[in-house]
Amino acid sequence: MSCHGNTSTPTLSRSGSVRVLLVGGPNVGKSTLFNALTGKRQRTMNAPGTTVELATGTWRSTGSGPSGATIERAIIDLPGSYSLLARSADEQVTADAVREVAQDPADPTVGSSVVVAVLDATTLARSLYLLAQVAEIGVPVVVALTMLDLAAEATDSPTTGVEPDTLATALATALGVPVIPVDARHRLAGALTGLDGMDELARAVDEVAANPRWVTGIAPPAAPACGCGGTKDVAGDGPVASEAIAHGLVPDLEQELAHAEALFTWVEQVVEQVSISLAQHQDAPAAAPSVRPGHRRTFSDRVDRVLLNPWAGIPVFLAVVWLLFELTTKFAAPLQGAIGQLVNGPLSSAVTWLLGLFGLGDGWLQGLLVDGLLVGVGTVLTFLPVMAIMFAALGVLEDSGYLARAAFVADRAMRSLGLDGRALLPLIVGFGCNLPALAATRILPQARQRLLTGLLIPLTSCSARLTVYVLLASAFFPAHAGTVIFAMYVASVALVLVGGLLLRRTAFRDVHAEPLILVLPPYQRPHLRTLGMSVRLRVGSFVHRAGKIIVATMLVVWVLMAVPVTGQHTVGDVPVADSLYSAVAGGIAPVLAPAGFGNDHAAAALMTGFVAKEVVVGSFAQSYAVADPGVVAGAGSLGEGLRASFDKSSGGHGGAAALAFMVFVLAYTPCVAALAEQRRLFGWRPTASALVVQLVTAWALAVLVFQVGSRI
Amino acid sequence: MYGRYMTLPESPLGAELRVTGVRLPAADAFRLNEMGIRLGTIAHVTQHAAFGGRVIAVAGSRYALDGRTAALIDVEPVASR
Numbered sequence: 195m196s197c198h199g200n201t202s203t204p205t206l207s208r209s210g211s212v213r214v215l216l217v218g219g220p221n222v223g224k225s226t227l228f229n230a231l232t233g234k235r236q237r238t239m240n241a242p243g244t245t246v247e248l249a250t251g252t253w254r255s256t257g258s259g260p261s262g263a264t265i266e267r268a269i270i271d272l273p274g275s276y277s278l279l280a281r282s283a284d285e286q287v288t289a290d291a292v293r294e295v296a297q298d299p300a301d302p303t304v305g306s307s308v309v310v311a312v313l314d315a316t317t318l319a320r321s322l323y324l325l326a327q328v329a330e331i332g333v334p335v336v337v338a339l340t341m342l343d344l345a346a347e348a349t350d351s352p353t354t355g356v357e358p359d360t361l362a363t364a365l366a367t368a369l370g371v372p373v374i375p376v377d378a379r380h381r382l383a384g385a386l387t388g389l390d391g392m393d394e395l396a397r398a399v400d401e402v403a404a405n406p407r408w409v410t411g412i413a414p415p416a417a418p419a420c421g422c423g424g425t426k427d428v429a430g431d432g433p434v435a436s437e438a439i440a441h442g443l444v445p446d447l448e449q450e451l452a453h454a455e456a457l458f459t460w461v462e463q464v465v466e467q468v469s470i471s472l473a474q475h476q477d478a479p480a481a482a483p484s485v486r487p488g489h490r491r492t493f494s495d496r497v498d499r500v501l502l503n504p505w506a507g508i509p510v511f512l513a514v515v516w517l518l519f520e521l522t523t524k525f526a527a528p529l530q531g532a533i534g535q536l537v538n539g540p541l542s543s544a545v546t547w548l549l550g551l552f553g554l555g556d557g558w559l560q561g562l563l564v565d566g567l568l569v570g571v572g573t574v575l576t577f578l579p580v581m582a583i584m585f586a587a588l589g590v591l592e593d594s595g596y597l598a599r600a601a602f603v604a605d606r607a608m609r610s611l612g613l614d615g616r617a618l619l620p621l622i623v624g625f626g627c628n629l630p631a632l633a634a635t636r637i638l639p640q641a642r643q644r645l646l647t648g649l650l651i652p653l654t655s656c657s658a659r660l661t662v663y664v665l666l667a668s669a670f671f672p673a674h675a676g677t678v679i680f681a682m683y684v685a686s687v688a689l690v691l692v693g694g695l696l697l698r699r700t701a702f703r704d705v706h707a708e709p710l711i712l713v714l715p716p717y718q719r720p721h722l723r724t725l726g727m728s729v730r731l732r733v734g735s736f737v738h739r740a741g742k743i744i745v746a747t748m749l750v751v752w753v754l755m756a757v758p759v760t761g762q763h764t765v766g767d768v769p770v771a772d773s774l775y776s777a778v779a780g781g782i783a784p785v786l787a788p789a790g791f792g793n794d795h796a797a798a799a800l801m802t803g804f805v806a807k808e809v810v811v812g813s814f815a816q817s818y819a820v821a822d823p824g825v826v827a828g829a830g831s832l833g834e835g836l837r838a839s840f841d842k843s844s845g846g847h848g849g850a851a852a853l854a855f856m857v858f859v860l861a862y863t864p865c866v867a868a869l870a871e872q873r874r875l876f877g878w879r880p881t882a883s884a885l886v887v888q889l890v891t892a893w894a895l896a897v898l899v900f901q902v903g904s905r906i
Numbered sequence: 907m908y909g910r911y912m913t914l915p916e917s918p919l920g921a922e923l924r925v926t927g928v929r930l931p932a933a934d935a936f937r938l939n940e941m942g943i944r945l946g947t948i949a950h951v952t953q954h955a956a957f958g959g960r961v962i963a964v965a966g967s968r969y970a971l972d973g974r975t976a977a978l979i980d981v982e983p984v985a986s987r
Contacts, residue, residue, distance in 0.1 A: 277940045281933075317967045320942045345966075447932050454939060494968065495952050502970075504956040602970040606957045609972075709934045710972035711941060714961065 211306065212267040212403045214253060215291055217328055218312030219321060220274035220639070221598070221715040223340035223378060225249070227312060228271040229727045230378035230392060238735045240877070241287045246273060246641050247875075248287070249731065255396040265400065276320070278327040279450070283641035296331045306403040309333045310395070313373075315345035315361065316716065319461050325369075326457040329409035336398045336407075337365065337373040338391070344716055356472060364471035368464045370410030372398035378724070411460055494595070494716045501599055511603045514596070515622045521583050523626040523657055529579035537572030558766030561756055562749070570748030573806070574741040577629060577867055581736050584623070584630035585729045588637055593720035597637055598712055605710050611694040612705040614638050617647045621690065624654030625683075628864040632871045633736070642705050645876050649884050650694050652864045652872075655686035658807035662859050665811050669833035670840070670852040682856055689861065736874065743870035751805055754778060775801070789858065789896035790844035790851030790904065795835075800858065806865045850903030854896040861892035911982040915958045915973060917951050924948055927980035934975075943969065948984065 218224040228236070228249055236251030249271040256264055272291055273284035280286035295307040311328055313321035329335060342358040358375035366373040376391035501510050542564050549555045549563065591597045597616065604615035611617070616637050624631035631651045635644040663682050667675035698705060754775040758768040770776055779798035786792040786800075795814060802813035818835040837848050844851035863869055863885055872881040917923055925947045928935045942964055943949070953961035958973025971979070 277937070279936075279940070281937060317942075317965070319965055320967065323940060323942070447936065451936060451939065454936070458939075458944070491952070495963075498953050498961060498968075502953050502955045502959075502961060504954060507956055598970070602955065602959060602961075602972075605959070605972050709930055709938075709975035709978075710959075710970065711934075711938055711943075711975060712970040713941070714968040714970050716968075 212265075212399065213295075213307045214267050214269040214399055215295060215307065215309045216269065216271045216312060217288060217292060217309050217324070218274060219276050219314065219317075219324055219713075221595075221713065222274070222312050222314040222317075222321065224274060224312045225271055225728070226721065226724050227338060227340065227376060227378040228269065229724050230376075230390070231269060231395075233727070234730075236731055237738075238731060244283055244287060244641060246284050246287045247636065248272065253396070255393065265396070267396075267399065275324065277324060278331075282639065284639065292328055292331055292333060295333045306406075307333070308336060308399050308403050310336050310338050310399065312338045312340055313365075314341045315339055315356075315358075316341045317713070319465060320713075322461040322464055323454075323457055325409065326412055326460055329412040330457075332408065334402045334406035335371050335409055336395070336402050337369065337371060338395055339365065339373055339375045340378070342375050342377065344718065360472060361468070364468040365464075367471060368410075368467040371407045372402065374398055411463065492716065494714070497717055498599070498714070501596070502602065507599075507603045511600055514591070514600065515619055518584070518587055518619070518623055519626045521587055522580050522623060522630045526580045526583050530576045533576045533579070534572060537568060537575060541572075542568055558756060558764075561766040562752060566749045566752030566756075567745065569752070570745035571741075573748060573867065574737060574744050578733060578737070580627055580630050581633055582729055582733050584633050585732045586725060588634055589725045589728050590720045592637065593718070593725060595715045595717040598714050602710065602712055602714070609707045611646075611650075611691075612643075612698050612702070612707045613647060613694075614640070614643055615710070617643065620647055620651060621654060624651040624656060625686075626657055628652055628654065628656045628868040629871055632868060632875060633732070635875065636732075642702065645880060646694070646697060646702050646705055648872055648876055649697065649880070650690050652868060652884070652888060653686060653689040653693055653861065655683055655860055656807065656864055658865070659859055662803070662807060662810045663856055665814070665832070666836065666852045666856055669836045670849045678853070678856075682860055685857065686860055736871065739874040740867065740870035743873060744867050747805065747866040747870075751775070751802075770798070785893070786896075787843065788900070789854045789893065790847060790900035791840060791855045791858075791896075793839045793843040795839050796843070796855060800862070803859060804863055804866060806867070807859065810859070844900070844904065847900070847904035850900050850906075853903055854900035857899045858892045858896040861895055862888050911980070914951065914960050914962065914971065914976040914979045914981055917960075917981055917983075919951050919954060922948065922950055922984040923981040924984050925979060926982050929978040929980070930975065941969070942967065943979075949981065 216224050216228055228251065231253040232251030235254065236249055238247055238249050240246060241248050251269050251271075253267040253269040254264055270291070272288040275285040275288040277285070278289040278292060280289045292309060295309060309328055311321075311325045313325060325335070325337065339358070339362055342361070345356070345361075362373045362375045374391050374395045376395055378390065378392075500506055545564055545568060546555060546560060549560050554560060588597070591600065600619060601615040604618040606615075608615050608617045616639075617635075619637065620631040620634035623634055628651050631654065632648055635647045635651070638644045638647060659682075660679070663679045664675070667678040671678050755770060755773050756766045756768065757774040758765065758772050759774055759777045760772045763769070763772055776794065776798060779801055780794050782801070783792045783794055783797040786797060795818065799810045799813040803810040814836065815832055818832060836852070840851045840855075841848035869881060869885065872884065911926065914923075925943060925945055927945070928938060928943075930938065938944075943962075947964055949962040949964045951960055952963045952968060955961065955970070958976060959971065960973075960976040961968055961970050
């Protein structure tokens with residue numbers, strides 16, 4: 195249906211007769227409204243052919259007719275956009291979805307489509323400009339008016355002091371479409387009094403779906419036509435490619451500017467009409483929106499005097515990042531430990547007991563279920579606290595209004611990589627754990643920036659890798675272990691910078707440092723219910739989409755370890771040394787020989803490290819215990835084993851080989867969970883490409899380190 | 907077309923200003939236009955940030971601009987007209 199063919203609006207197979215598209219600018223309360231309308235009946239998905247995440251759901255309400263039947267509508271929360279002349283993949287998805295409705299307003303698979311334009315009452319003019327663009331495409335529109343509480347309290351907003359219903363009535367008269375004041379943030383209180391606007395919004399949407407209404411004063415196209423990549427000009431001129439405009443390639447930019455001016459004129463006319471209407475309203479004699487309100491310092495201005503101060507702003511930002519770091523590591527660790535103990539203890543015992551009841555204990559099936567499936571499920575579950583904490587913390591930062599300030603404060607630091615200042619936050623969190631850091635890329639406004647940041651995060655040295663550094667540095671450089679570990683972190687930062695610059699000059703030439711023009715939302719108290727729903731939705735998406743990959747990988751590892759390669763053992767009852775796992779490690783070891791650690795122990799540890807870096811040390815211990823059961827006890831004994839095998843495989847340059855091994859651990863895939871999360875966020879193709887690049891880079895760097903180190 | 911009195915970073919905190927020129931690349935100026943910062947727009951600088959960044963108030967909204975962008979926006983004090 196889409197002219198582009200790659201960003202068509204996702205169709206909900208199970209839906210009612212109406213499809214609703216939520217359209218609005220960033221931070222206008224669109225997602226809060228979506229959460230309030232759908233409740234738990236929602237899920238996330240990527241827009242077809244893109245890495246842009248959309249939330250889709252079912253909006254259910256009781257009909258107003260005598261039967262009082264429940265009405266269901268399919269609803270899609272489109273990415274926030276200032277304009278339908280898209281400047282990013284996210285904005286393009288929104289623009290395409292709206293145009294698609296215009297081309298096929300009554301899709302037989304879902305019925306009628308209605309756009310709910312979400313207008314922020316505190317920034318009415320900017321919101322009306324987007325509405326004008328939506329309206330001129332010719333789609334049926336209902337307006338949801340948000341942020342009325344903030345508008346009423348603001349000291350310098352054009353709508354200061356205006357009663358919500360009065361403003362809505364005045365706007366509805368000016369626009370010719372239903373305008374519903376909504377208060378999704380305080381829905382619980384609003385629902386009790388019936389003042390949250392949700393029922394009115396549902397009625398308006400159903401009414402417009404049955405009898406389409408268009409915004410007055412804006413001329414829609416005479417006949418539905420493909421408006422690919424641009425808006426239809428009010429004056430009837432042809433569409434202009436929006437991406438081309440974004441890159442300044444349009445020869446008739448003047449024409450497009452003139453068209454925008456026509457829309458601004460319409461916006462000013464609407465504002466003027468509303469002003470007159472409000473001035474005539476007997477209840478609001480002094481409440482008319484002023485075209486040019488006087489400036490008075492707001493609460494947010496006073497807070498920004500501290501948080502955006504040239505000297506205090508950066509320390510405050512670093513303190514916020516440190517807090518996130520602590521939350522996802524130290525705070526989450528006990529919760530993860532408790533879940534791990536529950537799975538490995540009582541849950542495993544219960545499954546084993548249950549299998550025993552049916553006479554299936556002590557066989558390969560028990561191994562598959564307990565050591566394969568349950569371990570996989572346990573791994574997913576242990577990540578839940580980290581993910582939930584990260585999503586909640588990001589939600590608080592976003593909801594409170596600080597996240598936009600963070601982007602502003604950190605902008606200078608990320609500019610050389612062409613990234614938004616917000617990218618610094620996930621990159622720093624990556625030094626704690628790559629998984630929540632990847633999840634945190636969602637705060638970036640553009641898909642390409644999210645992808646670039648997501649590819650750099652695995653190069654940040656997570657705390658799990660620290661255990662490997664400590665073991666090897668202590669074993670090979672006991673007098674300088676601290677310096678060696680510090681050098682690994684310096685190498686990690688260097689890898690991020692070099693990797694970022696290289697990617698920008700190759701696959702990400704389209705990502706460039708754009709002028710930072712950021713709307714700062716007013717500070718407000720995060721809404722717990724909305725926050726909880728958002729966390730639930732995102733954690734659910736992680737379990738659903740990344741969890742399956744993690745569990746599948748764990749099962750593959752179990753199969754490799756359970757299948758014997760000698761005839762002396764049975765499936766599921768085989769020492770690691772005689773397993774297929776060990777045979778594969780033996781096959782990989784020669785590839786690692788140029789890096790000085792071409793031995794079975796190191797190869798097996800790296801294979802295990804692909805699953806999780808936390809188990810590399812355990813793999814070494816297990817591996818040496820198998821080779822020589824006398825050396826497993828104590829770190830010193832393990833160190834002796836490591837020195838012996840690394841010295842042997844490196845021709846007497848064990849130290850250089852150990853350094854090379856640490857560099858390999860730093861640069862290759864962090865863990866299967868991070869890989870699964872990358873796949874969830876960015877799709878298979880970028881993830882597979884990144885995996886290959888990471889392995890090749892890790893090998894090349896390790897060889898370089900060993901070859902140079904062994905000659906010094 | 908306009909008199910260049912000063913740029914945003916040169917403007918004092920809290921002063922009422924009128925945007926008289928935007929010397930950004932065409933596409934960026936267009937987006938600024940769409941976001942509500944246009945020639946003739948009345949703005950107030952509400953915050954000086956690090957590296958020349960500025961926060962301005964326009965019709966109730968707050969916009970953060972990095973130092974380089976702010977330096978390409980020309981303004982004049984409203985009182986001087």
